[in-house]
Amino acid sequence: MKNIAEFLELFMDKTGYPEDAKDDFRRAHNAVLADADANAEFDNVYRRFTDDEDESPIFPAIDALGEQIGVHPYTMDLYMFMYEAYFLRERYAQKGINEQIFWDSMTDLRAKLVECRAVYGINGTFVGNWFFGFFEMTRFALGRLQFERTDYRRDEPYICGKGIVRNGGEMVNMHIPSLGPLTEDKILDALQRAYNFPYFADLKDPETGLMPFCCGSWLLYPPHYDFLPQKSNILKFMDCFDILHWEDADEFSDAWRVFGKDKDALPQDLPRDTSLRRAFADRLIAGQKTGHGFGAFFFDGEKILHNHK
Numbered sequence: 001m002k003n004i005a006e007f008l009e010l011f012m013d014k015t016g017y018p019e020d021a022k023d024d025f026r027r028a029h030n031a032v033l034a035d036a037d038a039n040a041e042f043d044n045v046y047r048r049f050t051d052d053e054d055e056s057p058i059f060p061a062i063d064a065l066g067e068q069i070g071v072h073p074y075t076m077d078l079y080m081f082m083y084e085a086y087f088l089r090e091r092y093a094q095k096g097i098n099e100q101i102f103w104d105s106m107t108d109l110r111a112k113l114v115e116c117r118a119v120y121g122i123n124g125t126f127v128g129n130w131f132f133g134f135f136e137m138t139r140f141a142l143g144r145l146q147f148e149r150t151d152y153r154r155d156e157p158y159i160c161g162k163g164i165v166r167n168g169g170e171m172v173n174m175h176i177p178s179l180g181p182l183t184e185d186k187i188l189d190a191l192q193r194a195y196n197f198p199y200f201a202d203l204k205d206p207e208t209g210l211m212p213f214c215c216g217s218w219l220l221y222p223p224h225y226d227f228l229p230q231k232s233n234i235l236k237f238m239d240c241f242d243i244l245h246w247e248d249a250d251e252f253s254d255a256w257r258v259f260g261k262d263k264d265a266l267p268q269d270l271p272r273d274t275s276l277r278r279a280f281a282d283r284l285i286a287g288q289k290t291g292h293g294f295g296a297f298f299f300d301g302e303k304i305l306h307n308h309k
Contacts, residue, residue: 005029007086014103015110021123028079031069038069049084059128074116074124081109081131088135095137104141105134111177118260139175142197143190144182146175149200150214152296158244160307163210163298171212171296172200176219178257182233187240188304195301210298210305215241218254220293222246227283229275241295242306248289252280 008029012022032042045061059077066076085106092102112125120126133139139148150173152158157166165171172194176182194200195211204211219234222243228235256263258280262271267284271277283290298305 004083004086007089008082011082011085011106015107017110017113018117018123021113021117024075024123025079025082028066028069028071028075031071032065035069038065041065041068046080046083049080072122072124074120074122074126076124077128078109078113078116078123078125081125081128081135084135085109088137091137097140101140101142104143105139105146107179108134108141108146108177111179115178115256119256119263121261140197140199141177142193144179144186145190145194146177147190147194147197147200148173148175149203152212152214154244158212158242158296160242160296160298160305161210162208163205163212163305165212165296169212170203171214172203174213174215176215176217176237182237184236187237191299191304192301195299209300211300212296212298214294214296216292216294218257218290218292220246220295221291222293223289223291227288228279232276232279234276238295240304240306241297242308243293243295246291246293248291252284252290254290254292255280 008025009022012025017025032038041061042065045058045065048061049058058080059073062076062080063073066073071079088106089099089102092099109125109131112127112130113123116122116124116126125131133148139146149170152165152167152169152171155167157164191213194213195204200211220238220241220243222238224232224234224238258277259265259270262269267281270281270284272281280290
């Protein structure tokens with residue numbers, strides 16, 4: 001596993017892991033190597049990771065292995081994906097995909113590491129199931145955003161100018177990793193990359209050149225316009241979309257994205273050290289709802305096209 005150890009160092013350097021996190025993952029790697037039974041079990045779990053269609057049993061097995069060798073389950077989960085990234089890099093090369101797209105996509109592991117540190121104070125991940133799209137090579141980071149194909153599932157077609165998507169038609173679905181500011185120029189750059197990425201080429205209308213994009217997220221909640229600061233990047237992101245559906249939520253299940261480890265605090269005890277946190281804390285203190293929405297737009301390679309003014 002010498003090559004793996006060297007790759008793990010490269011991986012953590014390239015994707016920007018904090019030094020204490022590097023130490024934790026080195027310890028996890030060495031703990032697996034030091035125990036013959038653990039090494040054999042890790043190899044068995046890894047083979048199931050790569051060969052089985054049903055991924056659900058993987059995490060209990062890898063977590064049990066972590067308990068055996070004294071490594072936290074969240075750390076073991078992320079370590080397993082870092083290990084698999086060695087082989088994913090080879091698959092990218094075999095398919096002729098630019099290696100920078102591999103590294104950009106793998107930066108999502110660091111994003112989830114940072115979230116896990118913020119919420120639980122542990123170097124690892126608590127959302128391991130999320131990563132499979134990257135490792136199945138159906139989800140790619142292209143600049144600031146992440147993209148994958150998805151089916152449009154609404155009875156009413158989405159129509160914008162000459163663009164139309166009907167129920168069952170395919171769109172490019174977007175995800176927003178927690179990797180810094182979401183600025184207008186970075187959004188446009190990411191869309192242009194997705195528009196020109198071969199994996200999505202057939203979703204471009206051959207006559208109009210329009211490509212349909214969509215996103216479902218807590219970010220696309222129209223009441224944000226009522227309480228977030230006018231210069232908020234969230235509002236600028238929402239401005240890109242026609243919001244086709246939205247609803248209130250009974251609980252702010254995404255509070256951890258805003259408040260980190262304090263997500264479960266009483267509204268009056270929530271941190272208020274940023275304008276975003278102050279806006280959400282004030283709304284929760286007032287007993288008002290949060291929620292999520294689903295939006296869409298078309299992109300012609302240069303401009304975002306939507307119906308709202």
